Amino acid sequence: MLPVDTEFIPARAVAARAAPALAVLEMPGRQGVGFIVSPWGYLVTNLHVVAGAEEVHVLLADDQLVQLEEVIALDEKRDLAVFRLPDHEVPALDLSPEKHPGEGDMLFLLLPAGGGMLGLLETRVHAIQVLDESLTFLELEAALPEDASGGPVLDASGALVGVATCAFADGRPITIVIPARYVMPLMEQSGTQPLSALAMARPVASRQRHVPSHPISLLEGSPTDGIEDIALSIMQAIQIGAPTYNRGDPEGCYRLYARTAERLVQEHSDCPGAQSALREGLHRCTQLSDADERAWALRDTFDGLLHVIDRWLQAQAAFARMAAPKSYLQ
Missing domain, CATH: 1.20.120 (Four Helix Bundle (Hemerythrin (Met), subunit A))
Structure with missing residues (x-):
């Protein structure tokens, strides 16, 4: 696992520590983002990023390009997908399901910026939202580019908090974080599915709002x-x-x-x-x-x-x- 200190560290150090675990997902006609959470090659992203894809290639931080073949778990309710890379040991983020940021806390979103460069988006927790008993998520202040959905969210100590997710509310895009504690049970599931499972997988559709626009x-x-x-x-x-x-x-x-x-x-x-x-x-x-x-x-x-x-x-x-x-x- 990538080491994490308990003290606050500079933003540049947060990016440097997390960068080896970031992955770019390439699918026919689109791209997405994911990250590695186990040295045995477990990769996490949003389900909506890969849903319906017939093939998925993963560009790793060391420029290796590998093809995904195994689906570990899909969670349509929480918009999560976990895969296993074939025969690759890679630097991974430490999955810390005990991290629970509060309103106003600083967070960092790691995302590819093109040309092999990395971007680090600094933001804060706007609100803690309870959808129901099965899902609590964080709403962030900053807007995330839609093609960066599925990337890692880190706290000021560099620890993994969850998965950055593009969503919609009141007809406008918002950025939310699906907490890391929902990922751990998916990694513990026994057995695998073929990549063809993505063809039938669909995350829960966001509610269509009909907010009137009055003069x-x-x-x-x-x-x-x-x-x-x-x-x-x-x-x-x-x-x-x-x-x-x-x-x-x-x-x-x-x-x-x-x-x-x-x-x-x-x-x-x-x-x-x-x-x-x-x-x-x-x-x-x-x-x-x-x-x-x-x-x-x-x-x-x-x-x-x-x-x-x-x-x-x-x-x-x-x-x-x-x-x-x-x-x-x-």
Whole structure:
């Protein structure tokens, strides 16, 4: 294993220690990234990077090009794939499933930068997200190039934290980390599968969001205190509803969102544009039979309103600054 100190080390040293374990995956029509986590040649990447590939070649740090033949394990839920390189002993990262960074902690993403060069992306943990009882992941502040998905994420001591993964939320790309603790059980599975197993493998598809994009004129004529009350009520509902959903209770989440939307419709006739958007979201829910879909329909409604309210409040502040009386030195 590559040695790791417990003290903080410079970013350049983090890259130097991890570089021998980085691998570039070459498939017909596309490339990806992976890394070695065992001197016996176990290679880890995201499942979506290799799903459907009929052949996969691996370019190692020493410029050797080898062809993958054995699949050790595929995890569609967590978007992970583990392979074994044929007859190669290579420097490997130390798999440390005990590493649990918190919000604000510094992390490093190692990625190929082309021409045999390496890139090291420095970022921090934006949030810890609990999808359900089977998956907790880290959301990072920095954006990762989509073709760099599957690379290693390291902490400030150089220890492996997990797998860098490109995902989507609210219709925009985000970078998440699948923690290393989910990789260890995959490596311990007995038996192997042929590479043809990739043809049937598909990671869980990301949810398609339908967040409405409202013009700022939607809120024209609305009082500032009314708009601020709507935004605060929506944010409070999400703060309670999202954890409820993540605990496996989409019906409870939907009921909370629906009560909030119905109350705001009743109380804010002074904000007809926002009132109309909320009514439209509630009406959409009447056409959906699944609690999960209804919860997301109202979350989309809420996010669309929060986006336009943020733009509207910024515009109001700008107008106020422009209209403020100015004093001049005589």
